[in-house]
Amino acid sequence: MSQNTSGITLEQRIKELEYENAALKQDIVKLKNSRSTDTSLFSTPADFNEIEINERMAQAQKLESLGTLAGGIAHDFNNMLFPILLNAELLLLKSSAYDNETKESLTQIYENALQAKELVHQILNFSRHKKIEREPLQIQNCINTALMLMKSGIPRNVSIKKNVDPNTPYVVADPTQLHQIIMNLVSNSVHAMGESGGVINVSLMPVNVSQSDANDGVKPGNYICLSVSDTGSGMSKEVMSHIFEPFYSTKGKENGTGIGLSVVYSIIKDMNGDIKVHSQLGKGTEFKLYFPEFSEKRLVSRLQTPAINEKIDVVHQIHILFVDDEDTILKVAKSILNRLGCRTTTMIDPVAALARFKKEPLTYNLVITDLYMPQMNGDCLAEKIKEIRPDIPIFLCTGFSDDITLDMMAQKGIRAVLSKPISIAEISDKIEKFLNTKISVT
């Protein structure tokens, strides 16, 4: 029998620990009963134990640093994609000059670069600790991107059926949080179906909950209901009573942290929505999320940016000041803008760009600037340029377009946001729209 220095056998110590653990559980039950009725989210898991929680916190911290690393790589990769995408698009515009095989190769390069752009955008969003930014959006778009991103990780014997109305009304939500919700629910379903696979149904539809409806106790109102159901293992009543608790998992340390559903729960509750679960052991599970609907009328007024209709007559060649701290981006932007018939002055340093603008403010028709740069960020540069020439249109060109709110655009006088890596179509559309002119690739 093993004995430690304090003279207590290991078996005795285990008994003591079991006793302490049981006492702790009783305290938790008492605490739960003395608090408000809805304590499920912040209650402590039944198998609470300090070492385990510390281990899981360490794991969460590891994941956090991995996220930061991934974010850094994604940012650089985004900048590398910029010339790939623009040059492929440029070559495709001259497609009559190539044979079919070359055209096909170019199209493949372009389409894959577009997919990479979407992927990088999602990684950037996930890896950053940005403030929660809610905006009117349609959940159907988030479903499509989230499923596209998950595609490669979903086993072949799992089929996903979508029943999503493309015209489902808006909700006010943070797109990153919506992705998180969809990915958590779908990956739980995939896991619940195990090796035999099965079907996951994702549906989205407007629902009106009236006073008289039972509807699982959801408050009356107009909602957009997202349902994710599967033909997986289902859950027992006991498991169901714990699923929203942080760190509760039945998957073992290697396969689950037990955070997924607690995050989903806190996001939806914070949006004044609701979540309901139905599950049958051996048959499957359905999660229904109720997002409060956002009315269209409020949307139209919010999306009108000030000064959007101001017209500028451009009779001469457009002169653009393009500011970015990456040399490759400046090079490719210059060549594209020149192809669009614009004169372009590129500057790598925002402070020098401001000094140059000050010297000859009337020579430029448009300023396009990156957002995050050393010494001076793009929004600050925009503000200073506006002090010199309040009428000049300014576009922000950034990989972090989610950081820019309509309020910030209005405040700093920014007319448009181009999200990196931009496409020729996007840049020429915005120039035509905001400078009231016609341009085309030469």
Ligand SMILES: Nc1ncnc2c1ncn2[C@@H]1O[C@H](COP(=O)(O)OP(=O)(O)OP(=O)(O)O)[C@@H](O)[C@H]1O
């Ligand atoms: N679709 C489902 N079918 C069956 N059980 C489920 C389903 N979704 C969740 N569960 C149960 O709820 C538990 C908690 O889920 P949650 O997503 O919070 O954590 P997890 O999936 O175990 O870990 P992770 O933090 O990696 O998401 C799961 O361990 C599982 O037992």
Ligand SMILES: [Mg+2]
């Ligand atoms: Mg999960």
